[in-house]
Amino acid sequence: MDLKIIAANDILANVIHSNYRVLVVLDRMGIKLGFDNKTIEQITRENNINTGAFLIILNIFCNNNYIPDVGKNFEFIPDFLRYLKSSHHYFLNEKIPAIQQNIHKLVYHLHDSRTDLVESFYNKYIEEVTEHMDYENETVFPYIEDIYDVFLKKSTISSPMAEYDISIYGEHHDDIEDVLKDLKNILIRHLPQKEQGKTRRIVLQQLFELESDLYSHTRIEDEVLIPLVKELENDLRPLISMT
Amino acid sequence: MKKEEIKILLIEKSDIIRKGLSVLLIEKNNTPLSIEQYNGDGDLLHYIHHASPKILIASPSFFDQNKKQISALKEKYQLLLVGLIYAFQDPDSLSSLDALIYINDRAEKVQATINELLKSYPTMNTHSSNEPLSSREKEILKLLVNGNTTKQIATALHISPHTVNAHRKNIMRKLDIKTVSGLTIYAVLNNIITLKEA
Ligand SMILES: [Fe+2]
Numbered sequence: 367m368d369l370k371i372i373a374a375n376d377i378l379a380n381v382i383h384s385n386y387r388v389l390v391v392l393d394r395m396g397i398k399l400g401f402d403n404k405t406i407e408q409i410t411r412e413n414n415i416n417t418g419a420f421l422i423i424l425n426i427f428c429n430n431n432y433i434p435d436v437g438k439n440f441e442f443i444p445d446f447l448r449y450l451k452s453s454h455h456y457f458l459n460e461k462i463p464a465i466q467q468n469i470h471k472l473v474y475h476l477h478d479s480r481t482d483l484v485e486s487f488y489n490k491y492i493e494e495v496t497e498h499m500d501y502e503n504e505t506v507f508p509y510i511e512d513i514y515d516v517f518l519k520k521s522t523i524s525s526p527m528a529e530y531d532i533s534i535y536g537e538h539h540d541d542i543e544d545v546l547k548d549l550k551n552i553l554i555r556h557l558p559q560k561e562q563g564k565t566r567r568i569v570l571q572q573l574f575e576l577e578s579d580l581y582s583h584t585r586i587e588d589e590v591l592i593p594l595v596k597e598l599e600n601d602l603r604p605l606i607s608m609t
Numbered sequence: 610m611k612k613e614e615i616k617i618l619l620i621e622k623s624d625i626i627r628k629g630l631s632v633l634l635i636e637k638n639n640t641p642l643s644i645e646q647y648n649g650d651g652d653l654l655h656y657i658h659h660a661s662p663k664i665l666i667a668s669p670s671f672f673d674q675n676k677k678q679i680s681a682l683k684e685k686y687q688l689l690l691v692g693l694i695y696a697f698q699d700p701d702s703l704s705s706l707d708a709l710i711y712i713n714d715r716a717e718k719v720q721a722t723i724n725e726l727l728k729s730y731p732t733m734n735t736h737s738s739n740e741p742l743s744s745r746e747k748e749i750l751k752l753l754v755n756g757n758t759t760k761q762i763a764t765a766l767h768i769s770p771h772t773v774n775a776h777r778k779n780i781m782r783k784l785d786i787k788t789v790s791g792l793t794i795y796a797v798l799n800n801i802i803t804l805k806e807a
């Protein structure tokens with residue numbers, strides 16, 4: 367598929383027409399609909415969002431083949447964090463529970479004790495994802511905010527880097543999509559063909575959506591956030607050792 | 610099945626070298642290749658994105674300068690990297706590359722290098738086939754979802770751990786399930802083990 371790279375002077379309304387799923391991205395960045403024929407640059411300025419950061423998020427979201435290049439644009443960091451945090455909120459409080467309800471409904475109506483395993487499989491997955499995102503929310507993101515403050519000279523160089531470093535996160539950043547892939551296959555190939563075709567179809571659609579949303583989320587963490595924070599750490603390190 | 614065309618992206622400033630190499634690669638190659646050429650002007654990322662190549666040929670210094678993006682690409686798309694060498698290179702800087710083409714290589718050598726690389730190219734068909742599990746595989750699946758390690762399974766069945774691993778990979782490929790808890794569900798649904806055992 368030959369997808370075009372989204373640019374600052376593109377009209378945001380057209381971007382939505384070509385991929386309606388970006389609506390969740392706008393939501394996460396606090397952009398309200400009703401923006402007429404304005405370009406991405408105009409809209410992001412009005413909303414106090416960094417245009418470059420927004421374009422990277424949007425392009426990764428729309429295109430699996432897009433290769434982000436963030437260089438040393440440290441000013442992108444706050445908007446990346448904002449996007450990742452509100453995605454976590456969306457996953458944990460909206461999408462994942464909605465799927466849980468439907469899986470419960472599906473399993474309940476199958477009247478087969480063996481299929482209960484599907485529900486416990488998903489519930490175990492929820493625990494895993496919650497733990498993963500809690501760690502990011504409580505440890506990784508606050509650390510990044512701390513060193514970004516040092517960069518802005520808002521806080522004195524007390525070196526949060528003495529105790530933590532982004533490579534610790536990078537090395538332990540697990541894939542959280544494998545379980546979803548298995549679940550999809552169990553529903554597509556292996557669960558007995560009884561009624562509940564409609565619920566099963568809805569669950570599957572939701573799983574596909576969650577998987578691709580999580581995929582681009584993880585790409586932002588791995589291919590954008592971690593390399594950018596590494597650069598920032600490298601720039602800050604000499605300043606810290608001077609004090 | 611029709612052989613899939615393999616895309617190669619050739620990054621090289623010199624027109625003579627780039628065009629010459631491109632002709633060499635297309636000539637007498639039994640795998641269908643399509644070669645995209647890039648001379649270094651304009652937005653490279655844009656270019657890579659449009660070409661979505663499977664093989665990237667460039668100078669080692671190019672790979673070095675774009676390390677981060679290249680390693681991300683390599684991992685995600687199983688991209689193969691070929692270094693085009695026309696001066697002495699520190700061997701360490703070449704260790705991450707999949708193959709090397711030297712400027713003095715004869716035509717046959719260049720073609721052989723690429724053919725060799727294509728042989729190692731991961732097969733396109735990674736999805737499950739419609740073969741059912743063999744009885745041996747079912748036996749191993751049963752032991753696996755009952756919590757046995759590869760070593761324990763090997764001992765129980767008097768086979769090598771290596772063979773157990775090969776079976777396990779085949780089971781996962783056939784069912785398209787990659788986690789042990791996913792396999793457990795499959796095993797219960799298909800009465801390979803009982804719900805009590807799960
Ligand atoms: Fe995350």
Ligand SMILES: [Fe+2]
Nearest residue numbers: 502539584587
């Ligand atoms: Fe993550």
